[in-house]
Amino acid sequence: MAEVQSPLVAVKVEALVVMKIIKHCNQTFPTTATGSLVGMDIDNTLELTNSFPFPVVEMPTESHFDNAAPNPAAAAPRAKGNVAYQAEMIRMIREVNVDANNVGWYTSANMGNFVNMNVIENQFYYQKELNERTVALVHDVSRSAQGALSLRAFRLSAKFIEAFKENKFNSEELQKSNLRYQDIFDELPVEIHNSHLITSFIHQLQTPSNTGPTELPASLAALEASPFSQSSTLTPNLDNLSLSIDPFLEKNCDLLLDSIETHNTEVNNYQYYQRVLGREQQKINNWKQKRAQENATRATLKQPLLPEDEWQRLFKLPAEPSRLESMLNTRQVEQFSRQVDSFVSSTTGKMFAVKGNLLPGETAK
């Protein structure tokens, strides 16, 4: 943060990193998986060239699917043991010519539910302690399973860092800084980059090895057994065309309801605070009035006056609850609704297509 640099504008992810993250996140799904990213910053584009997972601390291998336990993996990037692990790993990979700069970390998400304190604190730790130019890469496992790969890069905005450092999240400070939930994250565009070798590898994967005209199959069984009917090619990935919408909607509604609950709790907390504050202020006013009256009588009796500011010692005003949690929650809900919007746009298209196809007469009208 010390020197003024032009901000990062994009993130370029190597194919290797994409695959490694997918593998790691899927292995541990639905538990959160986290890992470290290494790479280089070239002309304000952060190139992520390699990655490695963080070990899951204090967790026996069998309990990977144990959701109930508090999740140590989510906090892994800033755990002490992992800082050493990361330093060690980076030292090791430097020896085999891998870019040995730590440029961020990745985490897995389920339906976009990644806006929480863990992510904020991890990224804050990275941007504050290690290197300002770091990113958090979020891979959404559930959304990727529906077709399009979901990989997004986030950074905390400078404004938010400023506020978070001093924990300025009461209403007065928020009014002053005008910080809103949209300002928490800066999202950076993500690009995927392939090396020449990988490009050539992918080309080979997709084209059948013999290029001459193929023989026509002799029978149906032969056709079904031939390599062509086995879907070995990468594209087309027809998961996109699947019409199952209910699980997605259900999951989203669940998450939304959770968010509403969080919001309610926060609002209730705030209201409680205000009630207490009001009561205390009432008490103070009463006390002040009493003291004023007393002093008035003392003045007429020519007695020495009692001090008027003693109330500061007698009464304590409650601390205002931080608004950070509700800000994050709002950001999370925004994330959900964006995601639903995007889902709806493609689903309605699909549904009208199916309808038009099955009821040809309808479309002619």
Added chain:
Amino acid sequence: MADDSFLHLARPLAPVSVGTAPTTAPLNVVIQPQAVFSILDHSLRRNADQERVIGTLLGTRSEDGGEVEVRSAFAVGHSEAEDQVEVDMEYHKQMLALHLKANPREVLVGWYATASELNTFSALIQNFYSGQGDGTWPHPAVHLTVSTEPGKDLETRAYISAPVGVTAERAADSAAFIPVPYELRYGEADKSGLEAIANAKESEERTTSLATDVEALERAIEEVISMIDRVSRYVESVIDEEAPASTAMGQFLLNALALAPKVEPADIERDFNNHIQDVLVVSYLANTIRTQMELSNRLATAQLTLGGGESANAGGEGQRNNNNNNQRGGKGGRNNNNNQRQDRAPTEEARA
């Protein structure tokens, strides 16, 4: 890639040191794309004077040892001279320990080299990896070669080895490499990633940006349309007697067409309406919730212009209640979101 076929035979074990010989039972090797990508990346990062680079393969082994799945790989530094080879064993051990910490379920399965050539050094390294102690013993170590010569196809081969050599000294630097079948396998989850990567293959800069849902859908539909076009072109040319007809192909197409469901129009209409309503309601709800929350937060922290000399908090609340009331009136209590809101509203009003 390696489209030459071979017969896989288990050769009899060498008579020497029978007790320590690794088994050479038939073995099937499954390679995940992550491992290949790691190897290719390492190959790109080799020092300028190095012909080939080597590294360690990690993965899982099925219970009977008949199938090995190579899941990841890491690079190990080494140098080859005319008559000697040096592998950084210390590095390999440390890296392995680090890797196992993060992936407790993976084990050492073998090693890779980025040249197709097998030589004395290969045998030496192979014996190290398959040996007792640090190696894969009693299971055979898998040796994977991925040739990365410029201008040629990438060629992947998998081997296991059997010990040969009459004396112990000769046995240390020789091994009979036996090719084993392998397949490249990727899971459902990798598909979307590979698809995104494959999108970049035609572009000059070798980069691609990630597609949104709609774009991905568009691409998939275009793909299907082009496939249908291809099939109908073929069918037309068969009808015009330009291409040879095939009963099998006809049968296959007929089967595919028969998959289209026969449903009553009324049923479709009903299902369609039900589902589209679900979808739209959820979308509407999500956006309403977002707006409400934003409004509530904004009002709680808003700069006050109304309310005159009142204290900041009290004024803020008053204003906020008014707004909430207006909001609710406008939307008319239609959904559970608003119900949630109404739960809260009385408490606010009571306090105000």
